[in-house]
Every structure is written in structure tokens, then in C-alpha cells.
Amino acid sequence: MRRIEAVNDFVIKFANVNGTGSASANHMFAKSIFRMGIPVSPRNIFPSNIQGLPTWYEVRVSQKGYLGRRGGVDILLCVNPQSMADDIQSVEPGGYFIYDSSKPLDQRLRRNDVEFIGIPFTQMCLREYDDARQRLLFKNMIYVGALAALLNIDFAVLKDLVGDQFRGKEKLITPNVHAMELGYQYATENFDCPLSIRVEHASEIGEHISYTKHILMDGNTAAGLGAIYGGATVAGWYPITPSTSVIEAFERYARRLRIDPGTGQNNFAIVQAEDELAAMGICIGAAWNGARSFTATSGPGLSLMSEFLGLAYFAEVPVVLVNVQRAGPSTGMPTRTQQPDILAAAYASHGDTKHVLLFPSTPKECFDMTAQSFDLADRLQTPIILMSDLDLGMNDHMSPPLEWDDEREFDRGKVLSAEDLDNMDERFGRYLDTDEDGIPYRTYPGTHPEKGAFFTRGSSRDVYATYTEDGEAYVHNMERLLQKFETAKEYVPAPKIKLAGKKTSVGALFFGTTASPCYEAIEMLADEGSAIDTIRIRAFPFNAEVEQFIADHDTVFVIEQNRDGQLRRLLINECELPPNKLISILHYDGLPITARSIAMSMRDSLTTNKVTPIRRKTAKKVKS
Amino acid sequence: MSYSKPKFRHPDLPKNELGLSKTDYEGAISTLCAGCGHDSISAAILNACFEMSIEPHRVAKLSGIGCSSKSPAYFLGKSHGFNSVHGRMPSVATGANLANRDLIYIGISGDGDTASIGVGQFMHVVRRNLDMLYMVENNGCYGLTKGQDSATSDLGSATKKGRPNMYEPIDLVALALRLGATFVARSFSGDKKQLEPLIKAAITHKGFALIDVISPCVTFNNTATSTKGYEYIRSHADNMEVDFVPMREEICTSYKAGTTQQVCMHDGSSVHLHKTAADFDIHDRQAAMEAVYDHKKEGRILTGLLYMAHDSEDLHKVLDTVPKPLNALREDELCPGSRFLNSINEGLR
Numbered sequence: 026m027r028r029i030e031a032v033n034d035f036v037i038k039f040a041n042v043n044g045t046g047s048a049s050a051n052h053m054f055a056k057s058i059f060r061m062g063i064p065v066s067p068r069n070i071f072p073s074n075i076q077g078l079p080t081w082y083e084v085r086v087s088q089k090g091y092l093g094r095r096g097g098v099d100i101l102l103c104v105n106p107q108s109m110a111d112d113i114q115s116v117e118p119g120g121y122f123i124y125d126s127s128k129p130l131d132q133r134l135r136r137n138d139v140e141f142i143g144i145p146f147t148q149m150c151l152r153e154y155d156d157a158r159q160r161l162l163f164k165n166m167i168y169v170g171a172l173a174a175l176l177n178i179d180f181a182v183l184k185d186l187v188g189d190q191f192r193g194k195e196k197l198i199t200p201n202v203h204a205m206e207l208g209y210q211y212a213t214e215n216f217d218c219p220l221s222i223r224v225e226h227a228s229e230i231g232e233h234i235s236y237t238k239h240i241l242m243d244g245n246t247a248a249g250l251g252a253i254y255g256g257a258t259v260a261g262w263y264p265i266t267p268s269t270s271v272i273e274a275f276e277r278y279a280r281r282l283r284i285d286p287g288t289g290q291n292n293f294a295i296v297q298a299e300d301e302l303a304a305m306g307i308c309i310g311a312a313w314n315g316a317r318s319f320t321a322t323s324g325p326g327l328s329l330m331s332e333f334l335g336l337a338y339f340a341e342v343p344v345v346l347v348n349v350q351r352a353g354p355s356t357g358m359p360t361r362t363q364q365p366d367i368l369a370a371a372y373a374s375h376g377d378t379k380h381v382l383l384f385p386s387t388p389k390e391c392f393d394m395t396a397q398s399f400d401l402a403d404r405l406q407t408p409i410i411l412m413s414d415l416d417l418g419m420n421d422h423m424s425p426p427l428e429w430d431d432e433r434e435f436d437r438g439k440v441l442s443a444e445d446l447d448n449m450d451e452r453f454g455r456y457l458d459t460d461e462d463g464i465p466y467r468t469y470p471g472t473h474p475e476k477g478a479f480f481t482r483g484s485s486r487d488v489y490a491t492y493t494e495d496g497e498a499y500v501h502n503m504e505r506l507l508q509k510f511e512t513a514k515e516y517v518p519a520p521k522i523k524l525a526g527k528k529t530s531v532g533a534l535f536f537g538t539t540a541s542p543c544y545e546a547i548e549m550l551a552d553e554g555s556a557i558d559t560i561r562i563r564a565f566p567f568n569a570e571v572e573q574f575i576a577d578h579d580t581v582f583v584i585e586q587n588r589d590g591q592l593r594r595l596l597i598n599e600c601e602l603p604p605n606k607l608i609s610i611l612h613y614d615g616l617p618i619t620a621r622s623i624a625m626s627m628r629d630s631l632t633t634n635k636v637t638p639i640r641r642k643t644a645k646k647v648k649s
Numbered sequence: 650m651s652y653s654k655p656k657f658r659h660p661d662l663p664k665n666e667l668g669l670s671k672t673d674y675e676g677a678i679s680t681l682c683a684g685c686g687h688d689s690i691s692a693a694i695l696n697a698c699f700e701m702s703i704e705p706h707r708v709a710k711l712s713g714i715g716c717s718s719k720s721p722a723y724f725l726g727k728s729h730g731f732n733s734v735h736g737r738m739p740s741v742a743t744g745a746n747l748a749n750r751d752l753i754y755i756g757i758s759g760d761g762d763t764a765s766i767g768v769g770q771f772m773h774v775v776r777r778n779l780d781m782l783y784m785v786e787n788n789g790c791y792g793l794t795k796g797q798d799s800a801t802s803d804l805g806s807a808t809k810k811g812r813p814n815m816y817e818p819i820d821l822v823a824l825a826l827r828l829g830a831t832f833v834a835r836s837f838s839g840d841k842k843q844l845e846p847l848i849k850a851a852i853t854h855k856g857f858a859l860i861d862v863i864s865p866c867v868t869f870n871n872t873a874t875s876t877k878g879y880e881y882i883r884s885h886a887d888n889m890e891v892d893f894v895p896m897r898e899e900i901c902t903s904y905k906a907g908t909t910q911q912v913c914m915h916d917g918s919s920v921h922l923h924k925t926a927a928d929f930d931i932h933d934r935q936a937a938m939e940a941v942y943d944h945k946k947e948g949r950i951l952t953g954l955l956y957m958a959h960d961s962e963d964l965h966k967v968l969d970t971v972p973k974p975l976n977a978l979r980e981d982e983l984c985p986g987s988r989f990l991n992s993i994n995e996g997l998r
Contacts, residue, residue, distance in 0.1 A: 060998070237998075239998075240997035240998055241997055241998070253983075253984075253985065254984050254985065254990075255984075256978075256980060256983040256984055258747075258748070258976070258983065259744055259748055259975060261744060282985045282989060285971045285982070288972065290969050291968060291969050291970050291971060292970075292975070292978055292982060292983065293970075293975070294747040294964075294965075294968050295968075296747070296777070296964075296968075298743075298773070299769055299770065302737060302740065302770075303739070303740035303743075303769075303773065304740075305740075306733070306741045307740050307741075307743045307744035308744055309733070309741055309744060310711075310733075310741035310743060310744025310746075310748070311745065311747055311975075312744070312748075313731055313744075313745060314709070314745040314748035314749050314752075315748055315976035316744075316747070316748030316749070316976040317983075318744060318748070332734055332737075333737065336733060336734050340731075426994040427990050427994055428987070428990065429984075429987040429990045430987070431986050431987050434980060435980050468729075469729075469749075470709045470728070470729035470745075470749070470752060471706055471709070471729070471749065471751070472706070474704060474705070474706045475706075475727065478705075478706060478727050478730075479729065479730075480721070480722055480729075480730040480731075480732065481729070481730065481731040481732065482730075482731075482732040484732065491677070492722070
């Protein structure tokens, strides 16, 4: 058998039972590699369940800094017999299968192109610990210790991490380190360590790119922190996976950073509402009254918020929504990732509505764009929807450090003060397009005793906010809203274009978490001689650069994680372009898209000139 | 009905302490049907605000959808208003109040808006004890869609359509009492002597104040067979007389003649209850619930102030927010800057 030889470049997957504390041990494993200066991207693949079902944790280790999913598994560590048969099948030829040998392995499952490493984790725990809970938790630490020996992880780094993890609960440090040592010792005594797949300190193998300044952070925490920096004071919300941790992070940071030094009281208000409708209502009420407000939700919540989003669009109330997408439709797969809400968000609510969308691709962008959303919402007086997803939101991603420019100031948009109103000669008209950019001036309630009051409504009104059913006034207002959407193109983040370096008629267009594996796939194809230019979309409405990029190429792959090619449809809807130029590459099985599958799809298309949507077909046909 | 307001006003109109006359509290002309109970309620709010010398711009008016929810346009034209979506005013009011605790929030809703589509939001805004006056203009039917029964319509009551209502009604007062509301009153749009002091007391109350106002729909639900018509209410209501005595006129010490109960408000003003139709303690939630049920059993409607909590703590108190309105916090109070970001980065390595 030819073993895979790899240093700092492999995929390891853990097969666990959920509710057994494995995720934190697995995270410690990933972070130890990160602290050795090696880029990692861990992904928790978990069920919508509290305890007892299979759960996986996949860690990509890539010295080159590829952070998307690669595809394939080189090492599988299995402590869950429920999923063992499939897990064994998933290992790449030449890879390793590490399993709990407390019970003998079913010999029918054995493969002769994979190295099997049996470690009696359960027996070791039974011998070492009396308490059932300790047996459960320390089993995780034992296998982390064993992996340290097998993969050449610096044990001192792991010990430091245990210290960090249990800061404040110091008496837990020694037993956890001891459990790791048990595993480490067993592996050293029984196997040739390290394996052919292993890690080395980045500095020791002469790596030039340093990741020591980088951070490991999930997108939801970054978005919650972005809301702190963006000046959000009011959050209304309703718990829903995978968005819950956005608000939890906001609250955690607010309790640290938003306590008024004079009174010890809160410079923020968070209300867990009765449902997503109320969550959005709270945000709209607060924003109408001059506070920066936001909420976070996922697919079903977006559906429920749609009516209110229409109100905010039409009544021109700034509000920020972080939509952490998951697999739909309906309840779909609540703990699996997708990018399936593009159309539902872009056109949320009945009537002619359009919303500004932002597409973050990294935790740093989650932070930056959430903070920026509040400026955009105030400037444009309309909802801003941040389109994150479960993969970005709930998994740790390696990211450059967060930055903040202290010179930067909030842009509160066109708001008239009492003084402004006093200095005005003309009558205040809430919906007058004074600057001809489609954005009118607003006032906060309570500003002036005599001037500037108006009636906000979801019904049609004239420029002075008075109810009207006059067709001309209605059309005038709707056209102005369209004009405002044009203006938005100047303010939203521009796309990121990377040219292949030589002339090519092929382009690739993508957004969000699809970007990282796309860049990797493009490099794979470049090595094979196919040059492809790329554009990463960062916002809707699409600005001129997007249309120009498509015009400049004969073929543009549109790569996204949903069934219907929703971004492609949005492009066709909103831009003047021939649809047959845009070739969809789609992936939507609930796991993040992989670089290998993207490369394969593009390769197929470029060699056969297929123009139908390319979907990754994993489903087996069911015979009745 | 009239379609424009008179431009000429008497020069010697009475002025309040702010030097404002009632015209300063008017809104746009009502487009509701002539004789609509809702217009009387608008007038009562206008009078209450005028007499309490509330600066109009310090009031924010909020509503949902329906005839009732149109009415905030017809009073306090110098106040900001927000006519939101059907049944969702409570959440919008919650956000608005959180953003600026210094304004007075008046929410106007109807029985469809509150008891049907918005019953969930209503229940939760009660639980949050949001500092606001929540008025239900309750006519037992849907007006704008032409007279369908609403969820507050009594069993067997018939609108102009003729078919008796088939379902049990939701009693919003009973519901609010049950959910822990801190100020609960019921009144009648045709009884401004009672309604105006109730509005004043409700505005003064620190926390959620419900006034369920029976407000006959002259067009669809003022028939002899309706239990929400003028005639029925006038002959079946047991009215508790209510006086509101502002703080500056009297410190909460002595009873007025004929008063059976006196209720002190947090700011030192007081409410005097006369000839109480039911003899119960206004601070006793259980007694209030029983009185409402007992009257209903007798086919009577008990109106007046039914319950007020001694120790109401509004949402800001619960959330421990700063005294300064959140919408007035400056950037340097909100944004921690790059210094903290460096320490956060450090913790993520």
C-alpha cells in the first residue's frame, strides 16, 4: 500500500457522537496546529439534535493557506460506531483510519488500501476513571493526545491551550493534560510516530508567509462585534440556528464594552422577542426613533420578517439584518450550510421591493461589513441585509486580525436637527428628493416643537408624508426609490477582481464562502493551463464593474451553493446581459462546497462545452 | 362630514401652561365615518394632552392597521407618528421606546389589530411592561373590510350583516390582567368624563397601561342586535367615575368628597375613584379579574380603572439601561476603538 505523504497539507475528520463534549476537544486540536503557524480551517458538521446522533468535525490543514473545503479525507478518527461503515469508505486510498479498538473491528469493513490504527480509548477510560462523565469527556482528550504523537503536534502547545481553556478553573488543567499524556504515551509505544501525514512548525520548514498575526474566529462572533463597533444600541431577536451566536456575541461584548462608566448601567438594550416578526418590528421602531438597531436570523426567520422588510423599504427606515443562511426550503436542514436566500432576501416582501445585500466571505468581512451596514442603512434609509452562512458563521476561520480606523466617523445620513429645521426657509418634506439622489431627509421624533414632524406609514404618501392614492404621486415615489437603489451602487462594497495574468475569455463569479474553494480550484486549473479571471461579488445592487466583467468574458462560471442558481438569476434579472454566457456550477448538499468539485465541474465544462447547470450529483436513485 | 378644518379660530381660545391652545394639539381632518367612536377617543386624547400641558412633539404615536390605526393622523399633528403593519405595533413601540425613553408613547390599535392578528405581540408587550399607553378602539368588527366579526365580538352579537357571532369573545382586559399588566382600564368612547382622566392616569403610569375603549362602529355594528352599539353599552355599562388630580394641584393626601378610593401615581399625582360600581381594591389583581367576570355573568360591562400595580418596573428598569436615551449616545460612548480590538485579536490567537 502506498501511503499518502504530506506535511502540513491534509484533511482530518473526526466522527463523534453529539453531546459528548467532542467539539471543544476537536477545536483544541485544530487550534494547536494553528498555533504552530500552520493555516487550519475546522468545520463542525453537526445534526439538529442535542445528544446521541453522529456528528463530524473536519479540519483542513494547508500550509498554502487554502481555507475552503478540499474534498476527500486523509485521516479519519472514529469514536462513533454508528457511522463507522460510511466513515471507512470516505477515507482516501493511502490514508489512515484511527478507531476505538476496545471492541474488535468488524473485519468486513476493513480496506486494504487504508492503514487501520486501533487505540482502545474506551478501555483506557474505564481503567483510568470511575465517574461516567469523566470517562466520556476524557476520552476526547485521550485521542487528542494520541493524535499529537501520531501527527507530530507540539505537546507544549497543547498544554498551553488546555491552560487557556480552563483559565479560572485551574484544577481541571492537570487531569486534562494527564488524559492527553495517556493517549500520547499509548501512541508512541504502539505505533511508528509520526505518520507519513504530519505537521511541522511552519518556522522549521522555512515557510516565508507568517500567519502568527492571524486570528481564528467565527463569522457570527465577528458580526456581533461589528455591531458593537458600528454603534448598535438596540437588538431585537429570536433564537434560530445558525444565527443565535451573533446576538450572543453582541451581548457578551456589550457586557464588556458598553457599560456606562458613570452609572454602571447598559448602553444597549437586547430583547429576545416572541418571534422573528417582533424582532424585526423592534429594530424598525428603534431605527425610526434614531437608534442604530439590528437583528440576526436565518431562512425561516427571513420569511417571517419579509412583511416588515417591505415596510422598512417603503417607509425608508434604516435597519440591519444579519442573515446566516442554512439549507432550505422550509425547515430544510437547520444545521447544514447553503447560500439559498439570495432571491428571498433581494426581493423580500410583496410589491416592488429591492434590498441591499452584502456578501461577507471571511470573519474579518463579517466584522467590517456589519459595522459598515449601519452607515449604509443610515445613509440609504433602507434595510441592509448581511448574507452570511452557517459555514462562515458557526465555524472558526483563520483570518487576518481585525482592524479599526479611529479616524473613521459614523455616517448617520441625512438627519435634520432642530437647528437645521430652524434654518430652513422651505417647508420640510420627508420624502422630498432635495439632492436628486433619491435619498430624502428625515427627522427623529421629538426633535423640534413646531417643525419636522411627519407620519411614517406603509401606505402611499406624497412628498410631505401625507396619505394619498394619487397615481402620479405614487409613481413619483416609487421612481425615487429606484433612483435611491441606483445611488446605493456608489456606497456598497465593490467587487474584488483577480485577473489570471494572461488573456482569457473565461471568468468565474462567486461570493461568500464559495470564494475560498473557488480560488483554490482556479489555481488547480491554472496549473493545468486553463486561465480563468475571477470576480468576487460583495454586494447587491451590482455596480458597473460587475456588468463590465461579464461583458469582457465569453463564458462566466457562476458558482454558488443552492439548487436554482439564485445569484445567476439575480444577475440576469438586474443586468443587461445574455443569459447563456453565465454557466452555473451548483452545490447544495448541505456541506460546504469543495475545491476539487469546483475544479472538476469547470474542467468538464471547458473540455465539453456543456452549458446546462452543473450540479454535483451525489443522490443515489431510489428504486421503488 | 366636513372635509376641511376652519382656518379662522377664536383669538381668545383658552391656553394651557405651555401657552398652547387646543388647536396646537389637532391633527389632520378625520376620514372616519361621521359619528365614529374613534373620533371621540381622538378628541379625548387631544384634551388630555392639552390639559396635562404635554409638549406635542414629545409624544410619539404608533398604530397598526385598520380604522383605529388610521386615527393617530387625526390628533397631535406636531407629533411624529408611525402607522406600521397589521398587528405589529407593539414590537415597533418596543423598539421606539428602547431608543428614546424620554418621549411619551401612545399606541392606538383596534380589536382586529390587537385581539386577532396581533394577539401574540399584544401579550408580549404586556409581559415586557413597556412604558406606553395602549388604547384599543374596540368596536367588535372589521370596518375597512366592511363589517366582519372580530375576536372581541360577543357570542350571539350580530352586526349589520345579521349573522350572530359564533365564537367566544376574547376579553382584552381579562387577558391583560392575567398576563400581569400593571395598569388596566376599560372605558367607552361616549363617556369622555371617564375616558379623559383614565388617559391622563395611563400616560402618568410608569409601565404598560391598557385602556380597552368600547367604540361603536356606526356603519357596521351599531344595530339593536349588537353588544357593541351605543344603545347597548349605555344601558349595560356600570361606570366607575374617575378623576385625575395632577401632582401640582394636590399632594396625595386627602380624599375628595364622595371618593371611595384614591390611587397615588409615582409622580405624586393621583386618581380618585367615585361610586365604584364594584367594591374592590384597585391594587388587587385577583379582585379585578373577579369583578370583570362577575359583571359579565350578569350581562353587565364594568368600566373604569380596574387595576394598577403598586410597584411597576418598566422595560428600561428591567434591562437596566442608562438614563440617557440610547439614540442620544455619542460615537465615543458606543465605539470602543482600535485599542480594544487589539486585545480582542490577542485573545483569538
